Amino acid sequence: EAGVVQSPRYKIIEKKQPVAFWCNPISGHNTLYWYLQNLGQGPELLIRYENEEAVDDSQLPKDRFSAERLKGVDSTLKIQPAELGDSAVYLCASSLGRGGGQFFGPGTRLTVL
Amino acid sequence: AQSVAQPEDQVNVAEGNPLTVKCTYSVSGNPYLFWYVQYPNRGLQFLLKYITGDNLVKGSYGFEAEFNKSQTSFHLKKPSALVSDSALYFCAVRDRVGGKLIFGQGTELSVKP
Numbered sequence: 001e002a003g004v005v006q007s008p009r010y011k012i013i014e015k016k017q018p019v020a021f022w023c024n025p026i027s028g029h030n031t032l033y034w035y036l037q038n039l040g041q042g043p044e045l046l047i048r049y050e051n052e053e054a055v056d057d058s059q060l061p062k063d064r065f066s067a068e069r070l071k072g073v074d075s076t077l078k079i080q081p082a083e084l085g086d087s088a089v090y091l092c093a094s095s096l097g098r099g100g101g102q103f104f105g106p107g108t109r110l111t112v113l
Numbered sequence: 114a115q116s117v118a119q120p121e122d123q124v125n126v127a128e129g130n131p132l133t134v135k136c137t138y139s140v141s142g143n144p145y146l147f148w149y150v151q152y153p154n155r156g157l158q159f160l161l162k163y164i165t166g167d168n169l170v171k172g173s174y175g176f177e178a179e180f181n182k183s184q185t186s187f188h189l190k191k192p193s194a195l196v197s198d199s200a201l202y203f204c205a206v207r208d209r210v211g212g213k214l215i216f217g218q219g220t221e222l223s224v225k226p
Contacts (some may be wrong), residue, residue, distance in 0.1 A: 004156070033213065042203050042216025043157070056211045091156060098212030104149075104156035 004105035006092050012111045019079035021108045025094030034077050035091040043091050046091045115140045117204045119217035126194045126224050134189040136204030139177040146187045148178055152200045155204045195225045
């Protein structure tokens with residue numbers, strides 16, 4: 001069974017440019033999470049989806065970040081415009097319901113120059 | 114607010130010796146506790162969890178963790194460390210309302226031959 005798939009694995013952009021990350025969760029997992037992991041720290045939740053509905057986006061900086069999960073399967077996280085401080089690893093995870101174990105993808109490492 | 118703390122940034126162990134990676138938690142009510150491992154350039158991998166029941170939880174790769182309610186701790190242990198256990202270890206507590214994971218800052222485990 002395939003795990004959580006994320007692309008790209010690495011992205012280097014200049015500040016003020018837009019960037020998008022894609023995540024395909026494990027088949028059948030209706031709950032999807034986007035986490036931000038800064039260097040030397042644990043991941044922090046950005047947004048959680050139950051199917052296509054964003055049920056917890058309190059930590060998402062909505063002035064520049066947006067996310068969507070239109071059909072309740074794969075999801076895209078976007079930053080526009082990117083800032084130097086956005087350099088981090090963006091992790092996607094999925095679970096079978098909010099109480100299920102969370103399985104993480106390999107992450108996208110973003111570098112903003 | 115729920116939180117976990119990992120008091121050691123780094124733990125060094127000789128191969129074959131027992132290892133302990135410490136974690137303490139602060140939650141209201143009964144905690145749902147997890148340990149994840151992260152290898153370089155890879156996503157987080159689930160090791161084990163405590164929901165209820167026996168205080169000693171066994172997980173993947175020979176790891177186990179002991180839940181201690183009086184000390185509010187959930188230390189990760191392994192009787193005999195391997196060089197391949199060298200990685201970054203995260204303790205986490207699951208928010209009982211929203212389901213998100215709240216991570217500690219991580220502990221770098223280094224196992225030397």
